[in-house]
Amino acid sequence: MFDVCVVGGGTMGLFLAAEQSARGKSVILLEAGRSPGENKDQLLGSRPVRGSHRGSEQAWTTGLGGTSQLWGGQLWPWQDWEFAGLPQKGISAWPLDFGDVSPYYERVLRALGLPATHAQIHGRFGFASKLPTVPVGDYSLKYSSWIDRSRRNFGKNAAIRAQLRNVTVRQGAVVNRINETGSGTAHIELRDDSGALSTVSAKKVVLAAGTLGNARILRNSEVSQDLPALGRGFLDHVSKRIARVDVLDWNKFRAFSAPKSVRGVLASPRIVPGVTLLNAHQLLPCYAHWEFASPSSGAVASLRALLRAGQTGEPRPPLSTTLANMWGESGELIEAVARSVRYRERPVPTSSKPYLRLDVQQPTRHDVQLTWSGNNAEPDFPNLSLAWRTGREEDATAHAITHRLVDFLNSLDIGAAVHELPPGDTFEDIFHMMGGTRMSGTPAEGVVDPDCKVFGTASVFVAGASVFPSGGMANPTFTALALTARIGDKIAD
Numbered sequence: 430m431f432d433v434c435v436v437g438g439g440t441m442g443l444f445l446a447a448e449q450s451a452r453g454k455s456v457i458l459l460e461a462g463r464s465p466g467e468n469k470d471q472l473l474g475s476r477p478v479r480g481s482h483r484g485s486e487q488a489w490t491t492g493l494g495g496t497s498q499l500w501g502g503q504l505w506p507w508q509d510w511e512f513a514g515l516p517q518k519g520i521s522a523w524p525l526d527f528g529d530v531s532p533y534y535e536r537v538l539r540a541l542g543l544p545a546t547h548a549q550i551h552g553r554f555g556f557a558s559k560l561p562t563v564p565v566g567d568y569s570l571k572y573s574s575w576i577d578r579s580r581r582n583f584g585k586n587a588a589i590r591a592q593l594r595n596v597t598v599r600q601g602a603v604v605n606r607i608n609e610t611g612s613g614t615a616h617i618e619l620r621d622d623s624g625a626l627s628t629v630s631a632k633k634v635v636l637a638a639g640t641l642g643n644a645r646i647l648r649n650s651e652v653s654q655d656l657p658a659l660g661r662g663f664l665d666h667v668s669k670r671i672a673r674v675d676v677l678d679w680n681k682f683r684a685f686s687a688p689k690s691v692r693g694v695l696a697s698p699r700i701v702p703g704v705t706l707l708n709a710h711q712l713l714p715c716y717a718h719w720e721f722a723s724p725s726s727g728a729v730a731s732l733r734a735l736l737r738a739g740q741t742g743e744p745r746p747p748l749s750t751t752l753a754n755m756w757g758e759s760g761e762l763i764e765a766v767a768r769s770v771r772y773r774e775r776p777v778p779t780s781s782k783p784y785l786r787l788d789v790q791q792p793t794r795h796d797v798q799l800t801w802s803g804n805n806a807e808p809d810f811p812n813l814s815l816a817w818r819t820g821r822e823e824d825a826t827a828h829a830i831t832h833r834l835v836d837f838l839n840s841l842d843i844g845a846a847v848h849e850l851p852p853g854d855t856f857e858d859i860f861h862m863m864g865g866t867r868m869s870g871t872p873a874e875g876v877v878d879p880d881c882k883v884f885g886t887a888s889v890f891v892a893g894a895s896v897f898p899s900g901g902m903a904n905p906t907f908t909a910l911a912l913t914a915r916i917g918d919k920i921a922d
Contacts (some may be wrong), residue, residue, distance in 0.1 A: 430614070430630045430631060430632065431455045431456060431457045431597070431629070431630070431631040431632070432449070432454040432455045432456065432631065432632050432633065433445075433446075433449045433454050433455070433456045433457075433631055433632070433633050433634070433635065433920060434456075434457050434458075434459065434615065434617055434629055434630075434631035434633070434634040434635070435449075435456060435457070435458045435459070435634075435635050435637055436459050436604050436607075436617065436634065436635065436636050436637060436638050436642075436646065437458075437459070437460065437461075437495065437636070437637035437638035437639065437642065438458050438459075438460030438492075438493045438494070438495060438584070438598070438600070439460075439489075439491075439494065439495015439496050439497060439583070439637065439638075439639060440494075440495055440496055440497040440500065440583055440893075440906065440909075440910070441637040441892040441893045441909060441910065441913045442458060442460070442495065442635075442637035442638075442892070443458075443493070443494070443495070443497075443583040443584065443586075443589050443593070444537075444540065444541075444583065444589065444910055444913055444914075445635055445637060445892055445913050445916065445917060446458045446593060446596050447540070447588075447589045447590075447592035447593055447596070448540060448592070448913075448914065448917045449917060449920065450592050450593060450594075450595050450596050451592045452917070452921060454920075454921075455597075456595075456596045456597065457596070457597040457598075457599065457629055457631065458593075458596055458597070458598045458599070459599050459602040459604055459617065459619060459629070460491070460492070460493055460495075460598065460599070460600045460601075460602065461491045461600075461601070461602065461603045461604075461638070461642075462490070462491025462492040462600065462601070463492065463600045463601045463622075464492050465490045465491065465492040465494075465498055466490050466491060466492070467491050467492065467601070468491055468601070468603050469489075469490065469491055471603045471810055472491070472603065472638060472639070472641065472642040472645065473485075473641050473642070473645065473813050474645050474801060474810050474811050474812055474813035478812070478813065478814045478815065479815045479817075480814075480815055480816060480817055480818075481817065481818070482665070482815055482817040482858055483857065483858055483860070484665060484858050484859070484860035484861070484862055485641060485815055485862065487860065488860030488862070489639055489641075489862070492584070492600075493584035493598070493600065494582045494583050494584025494585065495583070495584075495639070496639065497581060497582050497583040497584070498582050498584065500581055500582075500906065501575070501581070502575045502576035502577070502578070502580075502581040503573050503574075503575055503697075503904050503906070504547060504551075504573060504574045504575070504576065504904070504906070504907040505573040505902075505903055505904035505907055506531070506534045506551050506907055506908070506911075507527070507530075507901045507902070507907075507908050508527070508902075509526065509527035509528075510704055511527075511714070511899075511901040511902055512525065512526050512527050512530070513526070514898075514899050515707075515708075515713075515714070517708075517711070518711065518712075518713055518792055518822065519792030519793055519794070519822070520713070520714070520790065520792055520793060520899045521662075521793045521867075521898040521899045522898075522899075523868065523879075523898055523899065524868060524869060524870040524875075524878075524879045524898075525868075525879045529879075529915070530908065530911050530912065530915065531911075533910075533911035533912070533914040533915050534548075534551075534907065534911050535548060536911075536914050537907065537910045537911055537914055540588065540589075540914070541576070541580060541586060541588055541589070542580065542586070542587065542588030543576065543580070544692065544693070544694060546574075546691055546692045546693070546694040547574045547694060549691065549692075550572050550573075550574040550691055550694060550696045551572070551574065567702060567703050567705070567706040567833075567837070568700055568701060568702055568703065568706075568834070568837060569700075569701050569703065570698050570699070570700060570701075571698075571699050571701050571716075572689075572696040572697060572698055572699065573696070573697050573699060573903075573904060574691075574694055574695065574696050575688075575694070575695040575696075575697070577693075577694075577695075601621055601622045602619045602620075602621060603619060603620050604617055604618070604619045604638070604646050605618045605619060605620060605626075605646070605649055605809040606618050606646060606649040606650040606651075606809070607634055607636070607646060607647075607650045607652075607889055608650060608651050609651075609652070609886050609887065609888060609889065613632075613887035613888045614630055614631070614632060614888065615630065615631050615632070615633065615634040615886075615888045615889055616628050616629070616630050617629045617630075617631070617634055620809075631888075632888060633888050633889075633890065633920050634888060634889050634890070635890045635891070635892050635916060635920070636866075636889070636890070636891045636892065636893075637891075637892040637893055637913070639862070639893060639895070640663075640862040640863060640864070640865055640866075640893060640894055640895040641799065641813070641815075641862065641865070643865065643866050643891050643893060643895045644659060644660055644799050644865040644866055644895060645799075645801070645811075645813065647659055647866060647876065647883065647891075648660070648801055648811070649809055649811075652883060652884075652885050652886055652889070655872060655884065655885045656872060656876050656883075656884060656885070657872075657873065658867060658869065658872070658873070658874055658875050658876055659865070659866065659876050660798045660799035660800055660801075660865050661795050661798045661864070661865070661867065662793050662794070662795060662797070662798065662864040662865065662867045662898065663797050663798055663799055663815065663816075663817060663862070663863070663864045663865050664791050664793065664797070664861075664862075664863040664864040664897065664899070664900045665791060665817065665858040665859065665860075665861050665862060665863065665900070666788050666789065666790060666791065666858070666859050666861045666900060666903055666904075667788070667789050667791060667819055667823055667856035667857065667858055667859065668786055668787065668788045668789070668856065668857060668859045669786065669787060669827065669854045669855065669856050669857065670720065670784045670785070670786050670787075670850055670854055671717070671785055671786065671787045671827060671831045671834075671835075671849065671850055672784065672785035672831065672834075672835050672847045672848055672849050672850055673782075673783075673784055673785075673847075673848050673850060674719075674783035674784060674785065674845050674846070674847055674848075675845060675846045675848065676779075676783060676844065676845045677844050677845055677846060678844030678845075679779050679844070680844070681842070681843060681844025681845075682783070682843055682844035682845045683777050684844075685698075685841075685843040685844070686698065686719045686777075686783070686843070686845075687719075687775055687777045688775040689775075690775070695775060697718065698718070698719070699716045699717070699718050699903075700716060700717040700718070700834065700838075701716045701902070702715065702716070702830060702834070706833075710829050712825075712826045712829055712830060713789050713790050713791070713792065713822055713823065713826040714789075714790040714901075714902045715787055715788060715789040715790065715826055715827075715830060715902070716787075716788055716902060716903060717785055717786065717787050717788075717830075717834055718785075718786055718788070719783055719784070719785060719786075720783070720784045720785070720786045721777055721781040721782070721783055722781060722782040722783075722784060723778070723780065723781045723782075783845070784850075785834075785835075785838075785847060787827055787830065787831070787834075788859065788902075788903050789823050789826050789827065789856070790899070790900050790901065790902055790903070791819070791822075791823065791900060792820070792822050793864075793898065793899055794818075794820070796816065797816055797817050797818060798816055798865070799813065799814075799815055799816075799865050800813075800814045800816070801813055801814070802814065817858070819855070819856045823856055824852075824856075827852070827856075828852060831849055831852075832849065835847050835848070835849050861894070861900065861903075861904070861905050862894065862895075863894040863895065863897040863900050863905055864894075864895060864897055864898075864900075865895045866883075866891045866895040866896055867895075867896060867897065867898045868881065868896045868897070868898050869898060872884035872885065875898065876891070876896075877890070877891050877896050880915075880916070880919045881896055881912060881915075881916050881919070882919070890916050890919070890920070892909070892912070892913040892916055893909050893913070894906075894908075894909045896912065897909075
């Protein structure tokens with residue numbers, strides 16, 4: 430019997446397995462895929478119906494590293510009010526607060542071997558950032574930081590791999606269900622590549638199979654009959670372009686808008702409306718950020734594709750094509766790189782087309798959920814139906830904030846004129862799947878308690894954004910990792 434069984438070898442699973450192994454626990458990690466994408470549909474259930482949600486198909490994968498193989502590496506710590514929720518806007522409060530989670534942000538940075546510069550950028554842990562700011566008022570300029578590409582894929586992250594040496598790893602293992610004995614021992618039923626069934630026993634088991642996988646496994650388990658909220662409250666963040674930008678002075682505009690390098694760590698500015706403004710106009714939490722659209726055949730796009738291939742394992746574009754694209758734009762590329770060296774900015778060539786994009790937090794909707802129907806041929810893999818939608822609340826927020834934000838930016842001397850786009854574009858999900866095994870104070874309203882332990886069990890925990898009762902302003906991965914580190918403490922206790 431193992432001390433801990435971790436189901437899922439993705440972002441949360443590898444992080445927790447490494448953390449528990451470092452504590453001296455005997456750990457087994459079960460990963461569905463031997464290679465990226467293998468057994469994805471078995472984690473979802475047979476014939477999944479995804480509706481209009483793109484991320485449920487495009488934004489996650491299997492194999493060691495899981496979704497971190499695709500992850501952009503953005504870190505964004507939440508603020509205290511994001512845990513408190515906005516009940517008047519249908520955004521649920523969490524059954525824990527900022528003080529319960531915030532100490533774990535810094536611990537995540539240490540566990541991943543990341544420099545303290547990330548904490549400095551966020552201004553969270555006693556550091557004063559020297560990055561540009563905007564005048565105090567209805568908006569603030571906050572920064573997200575980015576993990577460098579060599580560490581984003583947790584399957585290749587040196588700090589994590591060093592702690593996995595004593596972990597038993599089984600790939601090609603698709604978990605059907607988890608059951609518990611009277612003593613609290615968990616028994617995990619799984620099937621291998623040939624379809625053969627086997628069982629692993631552990632004192633504690635942590636589901637880290639992603640938002641969709643976590644819900645499907647619990648649905649198959651005996652405990653599901655006592656969890657009426659299972660599958661409810663599926664969430665994402667939504668995004669759309671709201672303005673185009675005419676640049677009048679590229680140097681001045683890049684000084685304000687371009688991502689900055691702080692001691693080798695990339696930091697991107699986000700324009701955040703204050704809580705007072707949101708409450709005064711009954712708006713959903715949101716933030717705006719710059720989008721620099723480059724030609725797909727351009728030098729910058731080619732360089733990004735080359736670098737991304739090293740993270741995802743995808744085929745690298747031909748070097749000859751990359752060099753040809755760079756040569757065709759050599760003048761502006763040299764100018765952009767020279768400026769980036771001098772001012773520590775990310776290169777933004779003048780051929781790129783800037784836009785302003787708005788990301789909005791969705792309200793909690795209980796009718797947006799994961800549901801399953803029977804599958805007589807494979808009862809362990811029921812048919813998944815994902816009901817997801819946007820509503821008038823998101824549209825109302827975009828309508829109300831766009832005019833105010835454009836006027837605000839045009840009142841600043843940023844070297845550009847910002848123009849509203851027609852409101853015709855629809856919101857799209859941005860691949861932040863959350864909810865389905867939501868956290869609550871009672872089993873009538875949630876699936877896990879504030880310690881992320883499944884109601885009605887003594888040994889089953891859930892890690893990842895599936896436990897989120899609300900989505901926060903943006904970017905859930907850093908907070909999900911902090912909660913996973915907190916689970917590690919609860920298991921140790």
